[in-house]
Each structure stands twice: as structure tokens, then as C-alpha cells.
Amino acid sequence: MDGTVTRPASSVGWLRPTVAAVFAAVVVVVAMAWVIIGPSSADDAGHSSTADAQSIFQEQTGVRVIRVAVTGGGGLVDLRYEVVDAAKAQHVHHVPPTLVDDESGEVIDTLLMDHAHGGPPEAGHAYPLIFVNEQGLIERGGEVTVVIGGTRLDRVAVE
Numbered sequence: 001m002d003g004t005v006t007r008p009a010s011s012v013g014w015l016r017p018t019v020a021a022v023f024a025a026v027v028v029v030v031a032m033a034w035v036i037i038g039p040s041s042a043d044d045a046g047h048s049s050t051a052d053a054q055s056i057f058q059e060q061t062g063v064r065v066i067r068v069a070v071t072g073g074g075g076l077v078d079l080r081y082e083v084v085d086a087a088k089a090q091h092v093h094h095v096p097p098t099l100v101d102d103e104s105g106e107v108i109d110t111l112l113m114d115h116a117h118g119g120p121p122e123a124g125h126a127y128p129l130i131f132v133n134e135q136g137l138i139e140r141g142g143e144v145t146v147v148i149g150g151t152r153l154d155r156v157a158v159e
Contacts, residue, residue, distance in 0.1 A: 060151045061151050062085030063082070065146050065153055070139060072133075075136070077099060078128055079129045080126055080127070083126075083127070084124075086123045089123075091148070092148055093116065093121050095149070096129055099146060099147070102143040102155065106135075108144075111130065115129075143158060144158055
């Protein structure tokens with residue numbers, strides 16, 4: 001032996017490039033997830049505020065709006081609602097809701113053949129109300145405000 005110290009070959013020499021490769025892969029995956037999920041979470045935030053508004057409306061009126069749709073060749077508007085609290089929803093069968101076209105501000109309150117629901121509303125039941133869409137103000141793709149008593153549900157999409 002000549003007095004030189006020989007160190008054993010490092011068994012972790014491969015570790016540094018592997019850690020760097022794994023880190024880079026994680027960064028790529030996170031970036032891709034951000035691109036894919038990011039816009040969706042913004043939509044969820046909008047959906048959340050819509051859901052919050054629907055929840056408040058439901059709490060105050062006892063009614064959940066299921067849908068608003070233009071039917072009858074554009075001459076009618078079908079409002080479907082579900083009674084979630086029969087006691088709070090009593091007024092709906094005495095004084096029907098009104099619709100307000102969000103674009104023009106016009107109120108739509110004429111029911112087809114003056115049809116309204118009689119009798120007490122039943123929780124868990126869905127009810128239709130068909131409005132006359134005078135002058136075709138409400139259109140598919142637009143938005144309306146549903147008004148029950150003094151409570152408003154804004155920006156309801158029209159199918």
C-alpha cells in the first residue's frame with residue numbers, strides 16, 4: 001500500500017439526477033392540472049354563488065326552481081318548481097310567481113288560460129306554471145328573474 005486512501009464508489013450518485021427528474025415530472029403534472037382544473041374551479045365558484053342564491057331563495061320561499069324553458073314555438077314559458085317546504089310555499093298557490101326578462105326588464109305574469117294551482121302545495125312535488133310569452137320577450141339562452149312574493153331569484157338561465 002502506498003498510503004493513498006481510496007473511497008468506495010458512491011452508491012447515491014444516481015440519486016441527484018433521479019430526484020431532479022421526479023421533481024420536473026411533478027412540476028409538469030401540477031402545471032397540467034392547473035391548466036385543466038383552474039378554469040373549472042372558476043366555473044365552480046360561479047356555480048357556488050348560483051347555488052347559494054338558489055339556497056337562499058328556497059329558504060325564504062319554500063320553493064326550488066327546477067327550470068325555466070321556452071316552449072310552444074316561443075309563445076310560452078314553462079316554469080317548473082319543486083315545493084321543499086309546504087308551509088312556506090302556501091303563497092305560491094295563491095299568488096303565482098312572476099318572471100322578469102333580464103334583458104328588457106319586462107314582467108311576464110300572464111298564465112296560460114289563467115291556470116294556477118289550487119289546494120295546498122305538497123313538499124316533494126314538482127309543479128308547472130305556463131306563462132304566455134307575449135311579444136316573445138323571453139328567449140332560449142337568455143336569463144330571467146323569478147319573483148315569488150318579495151323574494152327574487154336572479155339570473156335563471158332559460159332553456
